[in-house]
């Protein structure tokens with residue numbers, strides 16, 4: 001599993017289970033359940049590079065679509081709608097991708113941190 005060592009297997013299984021059904025993926029809920037929310041910026045960055053499969057330094061739409069498969073090879077592909085919503089959360093300048101450095105990534109890690117803060121309430 002790509003995230004072994006970063007996240008807990010049981011948390012990943014639970015997070016994947018919550019978004020099994022078509023169009024039920026909610027990135028905030030997912031980050032929270034899988035434990036990525038509340039991780040340090042370094043760990044989030046590590047996760048970013050796992051999701052950036054071609055190591056381009058950006059997470060493109062097709063990579064986001066396969067997002068869940070980074071957690072489990074048998075997981076489903078995100079629908080176009082789910083992918084677009086997720087992409088929008090991390091793509092502040094609308095260039096259609098999320099970068100590892102600069103404002104895009106900081107925004108994504110902010111989303112992750114906010115989710116972490118919410119889960120501690």
Ligand SMILES: [Ca+2]
Pocket residue numbers: 052053054055056057058059060063
């Ligand atoms: Ca990429």
